[in-house]
Amino acid sequence: MGVKLDLQDLACHNPECLAYLVVGMGNLVTGSRYGSDSTRARYTCVLCGKSFALTRGSMFYRLHTEREAVLRTLAQLPTQGSIRATARATGVHRDTIGNWIQRALAHREEATQQFGEMLHMPSEEIQVLWRFLEHFSPTEHDP
Numbered sequence: 001m002g003v004k005l006d007l008q009d010l011a012c013h014n015p016e017c018l019a020y021l022v023v024g025m026g027n028l029v030t031g032s033r034y035g036s037d038s039t040r041a042r043y044t045c046v047l048c049g050k051s052f053a054l055t056r057g058s059m060f061y062r063l064h065t066e067r068e069a070v071l072r073t074l075a076q077l078p079t080q081g082s083i084r085a086t087a088r089a090t091g092v093h094r095d096t097i098g099n100w101i102q103r104a105l106a107h108r109e110e111a112t113q114q115f116g117e118m119l120h121m122p123s124e125e126i127q128v129l130w131r132f133l134e135h136f137s138p139t140e141h142d143p
């Protein structure tokens, strides 16, 4: 096994499961890997029997919140105008939103694709979103 899975940091993502999004319950086992791509490891929840892809190297790696919720929260930022306002509107802690922004910036291509595919955002809207998110880029020092 070339992939070391840290199951302690993972959770079941089946909303009907007792262990939904609960970390460290010991309900997860490593499942089969498919293909030779080591980024596509899987793990299985023994309580509900569902298995999930480990999105290593993705903006969603080790993120316990549903992908769509992350995207929806980020998509609200330009409309809400600030992290604080978005935190108030969504109930997500502002540090968490800040973390998600950094993840999105680090995986910009993936995030762009997800905004389009999962939220069906038009590309102009995604561009507006990136212009907003870029304000939080730690590497942006241009005047």
Ligand SMILES: [Zn+2]
Pocket (backbone or CB within 6 Å): 012, 013, 014, 017, 018, 019, 020, 045, 046, 047, 048, 049, 050
């Ligand atoms: Zn489960």
